[in-house]
Amino acid sequence: MIEARSITKFFSVVNEKGLAEGLTAVLNVSLTIPDGKIFSLLGPSGCGKSTFLEILAGLQAPTDGEIRIDGSRVLEPLPSTRKEMEAYKRRYRFISPVANGVFRDHPKHDIAMIFQDYAVFPWMTAIQNVNFALKLHKIPRAQRNERARFFLNRVGLAGVEHKYPSQLSGGMRQRLALARALSVEPKIILMDEPFAAVDALTRERLQDDLLKIWGETGVIIVMVTHDAPEAVYLSDEVVIFSPGPGTIRNRISIDIPRPRRRSDPEIIEIQDRIFAMLQYDLDQESEYSI
Ligand SMILES: Nc1ncnc2c1ncn2[C@@H]1O[C@H](COP(=O)(O)OP(=O)(O)O)[C@@H](O)[C@H]1O
Numbered sequence: 633m634i635e636a637r638s639i640t641k642f643f644s645v646v647n648e649k650g651l652a653e654g655l656t657a658v659l660n661v662s663l664t665i666p667d668g669k670i671f672s673l674l675g676p677s678g679c680g681k682s683t684f685l686e687i688l689a690g691l692q693a694p695t696d697g698e699i700r701i702d703g704s705r706v707l708e709p710l711p712s713t714r715k716e717m718e719a720y721k722r723r724y725r726f727i728s729p730v731a732n733g734v735f736r737d738h739p740k741h742d743i744a745m746i747f748q749d750y751a752v753f754p755w756m757t758a759i760q761n762v763n764f765a766l767k768l769h770k771i772p773r774a775q776r777n778e779r780a781r782f783f784l785n786r787v788g789l790a791g792v793e794h795k796y797p798s799q800l801s802g803g804m805r806q807r808l809a810l811a812r813a814l815s816v817e818p819k820i821i822l823m824d825e826p827f828a829a830v831d832a833l834t835r836e837r838l839q840d841d842l843l844k845i846w847g848e849t850g851v852i853i854v855m856v857t858h859d860a861p862e863a864v865y866l867s868d869e870v871v872i873f874s875p876g877p878g879t880i881r882n883r884i885s886i887d888i889p890r891p892r893r894r895s896d897p898e899i900i901e902i903q904d905r906i907f908a909m910l911q912y913d914l915d916q917e918s919e920y921s922i
């Protein structure tokens with residue numbers, strides 16, 4: 633279970649006059665995501681979705697609030713080298729001795745993150761990409777190749793393991809990113825607009841592949857998207873962010889059993905409702921800015 637408790641993220645930015653000013657990217661967001669569920673975060677660009685996702689992953693620290701996974705608090709990814717550990721301790725030296733307890737028993741959260749753009753390393757072949765993730769997770773060298781092949785196979789990439797990302801189609805690259813994420817058998821997969829860069833048909837196939845793998849593994853999936861149909865088709869719950877400081881505007885549970893049909897009138901009806909909300913927000917925003 634993931635619990636986000638009153639997450640706020642504040643950035644200091646320099647405005648066009650060269651003056652420092654504050655920007656609230658995420659404001660007081662609380663959300664509980666139960667095990668085995670798919671949640672989508674939906675909203676216009678700039679509403680804080682990526683920031684919130686990175687806070688869930690521990691890649692950014694919130695200004696206020698906390699993230700707990702299965703009850704233990706997420707700070708940042710566990711340092712994997714002595715040098716990183718030193719930097720980590722320096723960064724947190726001002727926090728209280730109580731919080732410093734986390735250095736001793738830092739819980740390991742099994743989270744894999746898939747980014748939109750640089751999801752795979754272009755200088756590594758498909759299998760090297762997966763092996764690299766396995767290495768980071770301290771899987772013994774002797775087991776890596778076999779395990780990498782297993783997961784490449786699972787996402788339909790058998791036969792292209794020695795190709796470089798530039799030799800793969802966009803859809804295949806995203807499959808590779810998925811294989812790499814799955815290979816470490818995470819409990820949670822976080823995805824930031826994972827299918828935004830592929831054509832519509834490939835996108836639908838990838839969505840179905842994702843659902844199939846999710847059905848087999850039961851991971852928690854939290855996905856950022858700006859595509860309402862994608863969110864409704866995939867998710868147990870769609871969380872809609874409002875523009876401006878990112879707050880939760882609406883939460884829509886989708887109880888339609890799977891497998892779902894994209895043309896199901898119930899699905900279309902929910903999509904339309906979401907479109908109307910997003911449209912309303914955009915209209916409001918442009919009224920303010922005139
Ligand atoms: N590191 C940063 N420094 C300053 N402002 C940032 C930073 N990261 C994001 N922002 C700002 O925070 C807001 C939310 O950004 P983001 O989370 O990327 O939105 P989304 O993913 O919904 O498009 C935007 O206004 C963005 O410019």
Ligand SMILES: [Mg+2]
Pocket residue numbers: 681682683824
């Ligand atoms: Mg984003």
